[in-house]
Amino acid sequence: MISNQMRMTGFASGMEIDQIVKDLMRAERQPLEKMEQDQRFTELKRDAYREANTKMSELDNMFLDMRMSTSYQSSSVDSTNPGAVSASAPSNAEESYYSVGVEQLANKAVNASDGRAFDAEFNADEASAELEGQTVEFSYFNENGEQQDVSFEVASGESLNDVFDRISEESNGAVSGFYDANSGRVFIERTESGSFNENGPEIMFADDSIFANQFQLNQDNEVGGDNALFTYNGIQMESRSNEYEIDGVNFQFNNTTGDSPAVVSVQHDVDDSVDKIMEFVEKYNEVIEHLNDKTNEERFRDYPPLTQEQRNAMSDNEIELWEERSQSGLLRRDGIINNGLSSMRSSWYQQVDNTAGDFRSVIDVGITTSSNWRDGGKLEVDEDKLRTALQDDSEGVFRIFSNNVEGESRGVINRVEDALSNTMDRITDRAGNELRTEHQYTMGRELISMSDRMENFERRMQQVESRYWDQFNRMERAIQEMNNQSMQMQQQLGQMG
Incomplete structure (x- = not known):
């Protein structure tokens, strides 16, 4: 582009050259405005696709419960x-x-010190010289009533709480202990309730052990351990x-x-099963209504998306009214969604080879699609018929809805989910999602191509604008030279007169 210092401003011709160039460039840029509108339309349609996928994803999350037998046999x-x-x-x-x-x-066996085992200043988290080198020996009984013996020596630097940790570890979690600093007492207990030793205490130790000498425990004082x-x-x-x-x-x-x-x-609990099925049907109908509304929404082709320049020239109210129409009908008669709706609708009608019961379709258990074509395949439920079917043969209802096999025995829910998943996958391939880059879906690649074309067009516009300024500059110079020559001739004629 020619710099401002090199531009002639119309002094010689008297023309508003700057304004003329702007008007010419506005006309030249008309195709760019259309490109910007096409780009914005593609972005809006991509977002509408993703909104539809979000709605279908909410329904897809409910299919897991509908495939579980607990939804039909509560x-x-x-x-x-x-x-x-x-x-x-x-x-x-x-x-x-x-x-x-x-x-x-049932309760668990527990034993506690007869009196204070340690003085008030004792810290169970610090290494204890009183315990170092002492041997910890005790026995407990496993599930079969077999005696299990435990023996280990307190190592240098170990605290009382370290000893408790080793008691638990060496007994495979069967025995635990803790220290109550307020009373100074040690508590040793079984971690499981019940009686494992019919002939005596659950935790056995000798009278000269650390349990008796240091912890002040009396084996005869054990309580609990009852079935x-x-x-x-x-x-x-x-x-x-x-x-x-x-x-x-x-x-x-x-x-x-x-x-x-x-x-x-x-x-x-038939009521619980009915509630779960009705909740699913309500969500299904909500999604069907949303998709049908989007594919039947009127498209106003005379209201393309606004460019930034157009928005700057309009009031907020005008922008709102315009965008309401420009964003209508983005998915009108969309093939992917319409095919998905058709596949889901036909899945509800299909027969299921149910050899384990009398039901052959969801119609037999009180579920049909609406006869009103305006409903677009919404489901209707005869609750009384559904309740009776669940009471008479909940297993048969379950098989009609969810039988995760291939072929004619495949459940209706599984077939509908197949159609839904296929539709969602096709939309994702077309419009992507938050996890995909623009290169990884069709509309993203279209947007990249649009951006490239717009950048190339901008470069061409710079060249065109430079050419216009060059042409007007040359015109100005020519007029200036002509004016100079005219003045010289007038001066010469004046001198001759």
Whole structure:
């Protein structure tokens, strides 16, 4: 481009050359304005694609639950005395009632110093000369009631808490200890509740051991180490822990029941299954509505995206109204989305080869697509029919919805998810996502190409503008020379007269 110092400003011709060049360049730049609008349109369409994928991703996240049997075979567990006995059951548990009475809770064995084992200034985290070189010996019992012996020597520099760590390590976590600085007492205990040694204490040690001499422990003072005692439907039973599993139902003992046993009931929770299916249907319909709205939205071709120059010339209200129309219909009649909607809609109608039950399609369990074409394939649910199907054959409903096999036995949910995933993948290939660079998706490469064309066009505009200034400069010089010659001739004629 010619510098400002070299430009002639129209003194000789009397013309507004600067304004003339600007007007000429504005006309020359018209194709660039169209390029900017095309680039902005492509960016807006890419963002609309990504918004659609975000909506579909929200639905895709719900497919995991819909593939689980628990969504169709939920169980509810109630107890007449949950403060004493509570329970949990798997989704496929049989409906039943259990009478459970708890006479005694399981507890773990614990022993504590008779008096202060260390003075008030003792620090359990610091190396202790009192403990150095002493041998720690004790025994505990494993699940089979077999005695396990532990022996190690306290090393130089070890603290009391280091000794406790080694007690836990050497006993494979079966025995632990801690020091209460307020009372100065040492506590040694089993980490699991229950009785492992029927004939005596759970933690055994000699009278001349560090437990007795240094820690002031008396083996006869051990308390706890009791099994839970309970009755199941009147039969006396016991457990080392306060949990017990019977027929797939896990009972938790929280307190004793006294004279009246707790009655625990396990029932199929059809309401929970219906709620989960309805929640999925609601989300599915929401996504279908969004996609249909976008593909049917009116496109206003007379309202292209605004360039920055156009925005600068408009008020905020004018910009808002213009952009409302320019951003409408970005995905109108989009082939990728329309094909995806069609595939999902047809998936709901397909028959499922369900050899394990009487149901052959979701229609049999009360789910259909709307007969109103304006709904674009939204689902409708006959809740009463769905509830009855779940009550009569929850396993059959599960197989109709989710049977993760290939072929005619593939569940409807699996087929719909296949169609959804394929649509999302095609959109990602077209419009990318936050994890992809522009080179990695189609529209990104188009945007790169547009930017390159716009940069090349800008360089050509600089050359055109330079050419215009060069032409006007030469014109100015010619006029100036003509004016100078005219003045000289007038001067000569004046002298002759």
